[in-house]
Amino acid sequence: MKPNGTDRHRVVVVGGGFGGLYATRALARRREPLDITLVDRRNHHLFQPLLYQVATGLLPAGQIAPPLRHVVRKRKNVRVELAEVTGFDLERRVVHANVFGLKTLDIPYDSLIVAAGVNQSYFGHDEFAVYAPGMKTIDDAHELRRRIFGAFEVAEMTSDPVEKERWLTVAIVGAGPTGVELAGQVRDLACRSLRGEFRTFQPSSARVIVLDGGKEPLATFGDQLSGKARKELERLGVELKMGTRVVGVDAKGVDIVDSTGAASRLDAYITLWAAGVEASPLAKELANACGVEVDRAGRIPVQADSTLPGHPEVFVVGDMMTLNNLPGVAEVAMQGGLHAANTIVRRLKGEPSVEFKYRDLGSAAAVGRFRAIVSVRRVHLSGFPGWVVWAFVHLAFLTGFGNRMTTILKWTRSNVGRGRPEREFSVRHTGGDLSTPTAVRSIIQPKPLPLLDEFTATEADEPPAATSPN
Numbered sequence: 247m248k249p250n251g252t253d254r255h256r257v258v259v260v261g262g263g264f265g266g267l268y269a270t271r272a273l274a275r276r277r278e279p280l281d282i283t284l285v286d287r288r289n290h291h292l293f294q295p296l297l298y299q300v301a302t303g304l305l306p307a308g309q310i311a312p313p314l315r316h317v318v319r320k321r322k323n324v325r326v327e328l329a330e331v332t333g334f335d336l337e338r339r340v341v342h343a344n345v346f347g348l349k350t351l352d353i354p355y356d357s358l359i360v361a362a363g364v365n366q367s368y369f370g371h372d373e374f375a376v377y378a379p380g381m382k383t384i385d386d387a388h389e390l391r392r393r394i395f396g397a398f399e400v401a402e403m404t405s406d407p408v409e410k411e412r413w414l415t416v417a418i419v420g421a422g423p424t425g426v427e428l429a430g431q432v433r434d435l436a437c438r439s440l441r442g443e444f445r446t447f448q449p450s451s452a453r454v455i456v457l458d459g460g461k462e463p464l465a466t467f468g469d470q471l472s473g474k475a476r477k478e479l480e481r482l483g484v485e486l487k488m489g490t491r492v493v494g495v496d497a498k499g500v501d502i503v504d505s506t507g508a509a510s511r512l513d514a515y516i517t518l519w520a521a522g523v524e525a526s527p528l529a530k531e532l533a534n535a536c537g538v539e540v541d542r543a544g545r546i547p548v549q550a551d552s553t554l555p556g557h558p559e560v561f562v563v564g565d566m567m568t569l570n571n572l573p574g575v576a577e578v579a580m581q582g583g584l585h586a587a588n589t590i591v592r593r594l595k596g597e598p599s600v601e602f603k604y605r606d607l608g609s610a611a612a613v614g615r616f617r618a619i620v621s622v623r624r625v626h627l628s629g630f631p632g633w634v635v636w637a638f639v640h641l642a643f644l645t646g647f648g649n650r651m652t653t654i655l656k657w658t659r660s661n662v663g664r665g666r667p668e669r670e671f672s673v674r675h676t677g678g679d680l681s682t683p684t685a686v687r688s689i690i691q692p693k694p695l696p697l698l699d700e701f702t703a704t705e706a707d708e709p710p711a712a713t714s715p716n
C-alpha cells in the first residue's frame with residue numbers, strides 16, 4: 247500500500263508538449279491502475295510547427311493551442327497541474343513545482359516522465375532577444391505578428407524613403423524549417439494579402455532576407471531538396487544570404503560577417519530569430535542528480551530505453567534528451583512519449599524494458615503557397631505534391647477534430663483566396679509568456695500572472711477618490 251492509501255501506480259508527466267501529451271494519453275487509455283499527473287507551466291498543448299502561421303495572421307492562436315484540461319477531460323485518472331517544475335528529488339521520488347509564485351507543490355511519483363523540451367538559444371548573446379524575438383510560444387507568435395504587421399503600419403506613416411525602406415526590411419536569422427516557412431509567409435502576405443491596402447507604398451516592395459551560416463537553406467533535407475527550396479524561395483522574392491554569421495543585433499538592424507570574414511551591416515527594423523535551441527534547464531538538473539554531463543545544447547544523454555542511469559523509473563523524452571543522434575523533431579518526442587508509457591505498463595505486468603527504437607517517418611517543410619518539400623526515406627517530393635503530404639501530416643497531428651476542420655477552411659481562404667484574417671495586434675509589447683531568456687524577459691515583461699498584490703493592496707481596498715462635480 248502506498249502513502250496515498252492506494253495501490254495505484256502514480257505517474258508524473260512533466261510537460262504537455264508532444265512527448266508529454268502522447269505519453270499521458272497512452273497511459274490514460276490503459277486498464278492498469280494508473281494515476282497520472284500532467285504538470286505544465288502553460289495551460290495548453292502547443293502545436294509548434296504551425297506557430298509561424300499564427301505569427302503571420304493565417305491562424306488564430308487557439309487553433310494550435312488546445313487547453314490541456316480539455317484534451318484529457320474524459321480521462322478521469324488524469325489530473326492537470328498548471329505549475330512550473332523547479333526541481334526533482336530523485337531519491338525520495340518527488341517533483342518540486344511552483345504555482346505562479348503563490349505556492350509550491352511536492353508531487354510524489356512511482357514513475358516519472360520528463361518532456362520539458364527546449365528553449366530559444368541566442369548562442370551566448372541573450373541581449374539579442376530584445377530586438378530579435380524567437381518563436382517558441384504563443385506570445386512569441388503574437389509578438390512577431392505585432393512587429394511584422396506593425397512595420398507595414400509605420401511604413402505607411404513615414405515620409406522619409408530611406409526610413410520607409412528600413413521598416414519594410416525583415417531580417418530572419420536561420421534558414422532551417424522555421425526561418426524558411428516564416429520567410430515564405432511574410433513574402434506571401436506582402437505580395438498577396440496586403441495588396442491594395444496601403445497608399446504610400448506597395449507592400450510587395452517589402453524585403454525578406456534570410457541569414458544563415460550554412461551553404462543551403464533546409465540543408466538537413468539533402469542537396470536535391472534544399473536546392474528546390476532555394477529556387478522556390480527565390481521565386482517568392484526571398485533574399486538568401488548563406489554563409490553569413492550574425493554577430494550583432496540591435497533595434498535598427500544586424501551586423502554580419504560573410505564567409506570571407508568581411509563585416510557589414512544590414513539595415514532592417516524587423517529582425518526575427520529562428521536559429522538555435524538549448525534544452526530546458528531541467529535537463530541539467532537531472533544530469534547533476536544522476537552524475538552525467540549534458541551535451542553542448544544542454545540535452546541529457548539517456549540510456550537505450552530512454553531512462554536515466556541508475557533511475558530506471560525516470561524517463562526523459564523529446565527535445566531535451568540525446569540518444570543515437572536523434573533529431574529534435576515532434577515525431578521523436580511523440581514516439582519517445584509512447585515508448586515511456588508502454589515501458590511503464592510492461593513493467594507493471596512484470597515484463598522487462600525494451601530499447602527505444604525510433605521509426606523515421608520523414609520530414610516536411612512548407613516553402614510557400616501550395617509548395618513544400620518532403621523527405622521520407624528514399625521518397626523525395628517537392629512542389630504541390632509535397633504540399634499535399636505536408637498538409638495531410640500537419641492536419642493529422644493537430645489536436646482536435648474542430649481545429650483540423652477550421653484549419654482546412656483557413657488554409658483554403660488564404661491559399662485559394664488571399665484572406666489573412668488574424669491580423670489584429672497589440673500596439674504595446676505583448677509582454678506575456680515569451681520564450682526569451684529569463685533576464686531579458688524580466689525587462690520586457692511588465693507583470694507576470696497573477697496581479698493579486700497590487701489589486702488587493704490598492705484598488706480593491708481603497709475607497710474611491712472624491713471627485714469634483716466640475
Ligand SMILES: Cc1cc2nc3c(=O)[nH]c(=O)nc-3n(C[C@H](O)[C@H](O)[C@H](O)COP(=O)(O)OP(=O)(O)OC[C@H]3O[C@@H](n4cnc5c(N)ncnc54)[C@H](O)[C@@H]3O)c2cc1C
Nearest residue numbers: 261263264265287294295331362363564565574575576579
Ligand atoms: C517554430 C517551430 C517549428 C517546428 N516545426 C516542426 C516541424 O515542422 N516538424 C517537426 O517534426 N518538428 C517541428 N518542431 C519541433 C517540435 O515542435 C519539437 O521537436 C517538439 O515540440 C518536441 O516535443 P517535446 O515534448 O520534447 O517538447 P515541447 O513540445 O516543446 O513541450 C515541452 C512542454 O514542457 C513544458 N515545460 C517546459 N519547462 C517546464 C517546466 N519547468 N515546468 C512545467 N512545464 C514545462 C512547456 O510548457 C511545453 O508544454 C518545431 C519547433 C518549433 C519551435
